[in-house]
Amino acid sequence: MGLDWTEAKQRQPRASAILARTIEKDRLAHAYLFEGSRGTGKMAIAELMAQVFLCRQRTGIEPCNECADCKRVTSGNHPDVHVIEAQGAVIKVDQIRGLKKEFSMRGMESGKKVYLVKDADRMNASAGNSLLKFLEEPDGEALAILTTTRPQGMLKTILSRVQVMSFQPLSPDVFVKSLVEHGVKEQDALLLSRMTANLDEALALTEEDWIAEARKKVIQLLDDLVTRPGYSLISLQDDWVPFFKEKPDVQLGIDLLILWYRDLLRLKVDQPEELVYVDQEDRLWKQAVNLTEERLANHLQAVVDTKRRIDANTSPQLAMEQMLIRLQEG
Template sequence: MSFAKIYGHSRQIDMLRQTMTQGRVAHSYLFSGPDAIGKKTVALAFAAALNCADAAGSDACGVCASCRKMTSGHHPDLHLLATQAQFLRIDAVRGIQEQMAFKPLEGRRRIFILDDADKMNEQAANALLKTLEEPSADNILLLVTARPYWLPQTILSRCRHVRFSPLSVQTVARFLTEQKKEEPSRAAVLASLSGGSIGRALELNSEETMAFREALGRLLSDADQGALPRPIALASFLAQDKREIRRGLAILKSFFRDALVFRETAAASMTINADALPLVSALAARLTGEDLLHNIALVDKAHETIEMNVNKSLTLEAMAFKLHL
């Protein structure tokens, strides 16, 4: 993996490259930001760049022996620590300390990537703190986490903090069209539902998601003559799969957002759900701009509330009854 192949995160990558060209690489970094947006990918590219045989550049060449081993995950100086368990334990940190006593085996630096670093228990964190207090020039620690606030302040203060944001919708869509050869219209829909995460967009890329979106669209359409009042039908549809509520809300919001855009521009090309134009234009005709803004705010609010683990069905019903439909 090289920096050049990464989609987005250009500000963070530029900063890391600059520290390399200026010879100011720190001993420990904290990469923080939402889950599954590419923090670990950037950490791996940084590790590869730091050990690439083409030492003049600030990116991995991808072809030298070091880069090839980094890519295959077999570089003896790259240590990726992650735990499937609840905690990252002290043995793992002790292992790091033992390694650090020796020179790197092949590369210029030995790199430890601690994924989900917030999972360290107290003992492990204390041991790691000792390591951070006695840095060694040959070793670099990269802590990766979506929850930096769970790490002790003493650790945070000893790491250079690099903050990552979700990717833009355009960047995710570009990845899908360029790397996965998706149709631009489908890529736009998936990207808008991905929350700025390529991993999430790939997860959503299924016929099931597309069928779900179609069914949700039908519930909003003028032709809907279901047995249940529309808000009840909508709330129970969104609640049917508890793990996928966020996906449902993202799709619902995208319909309201599209209707708002379509009201203003009458341009299908500006919409996310360009393939569902009859529904988008019907919503745009049926609802005012104010209605649509009101609905978008309600969906956002429901999303926030559900993130806080409040009763999901109740939240969805409360939202559905307030929507202007």
């Protein structure tokens, strides 16, 4: 079963409310542009719109999810739903021409047709102009939904002929819930929700248990720093450096360090319910009681400074070693 409007409104309250109200009043536009960052649910809601448009048994705004049309849309094989996406780097004019040819024929199931153009900003000029003519003169009963992360990269003439719906980053609660629904452990989902607002990016970080392993490395390094400070540089060399090999990975590791120190600050100001490392509260308390607020602020600043230095192309390993020395000195 696909998304329903209750879930859609949780993910995208404003855009979904407008679309649902439009369906309720039977005033669907013939063409929409869903714009927003990746992982905000644009294609899931586009699929829901296709179901609504094609379902012949729906009551109110919800598709029935039982008829052949609904099932074919959610399985991705409805003959009257056409998805266009880039072949290589761009969407080519031949793809749009092929789409127009499809639409010149009556819908196989209901006389209606839906076309979804993914990453519409990747259309080359010829494809964009060809689609423009299609938007100006839709053939029969059709619904067009274009998606993009870069509306500024699209022809202004296309933007003027579609109804633009802006998709906002998911709220932290919805983001965590979505990750958990994708099989991510809640403790990892909480961390990811503070590191990115992009669902696709967050899921990529869970591949091969990367985020879970990164989390362990961070906790181990900080534990060594507190319980056996003389060993922390060895821990850095033996465990941290081999794992966080590339600069972007190092930056993510530092983000996890920053989140740990912010958790320590949360305990200092009596906000345990806001912890990100929820399963590490005992360890966090042990560290928090041994740090004054001033020392804790200095530690956090040392980590933030390290991230800035790496941004400025300081050697990640050197920057991390110097950070550990600063943290040991207090």
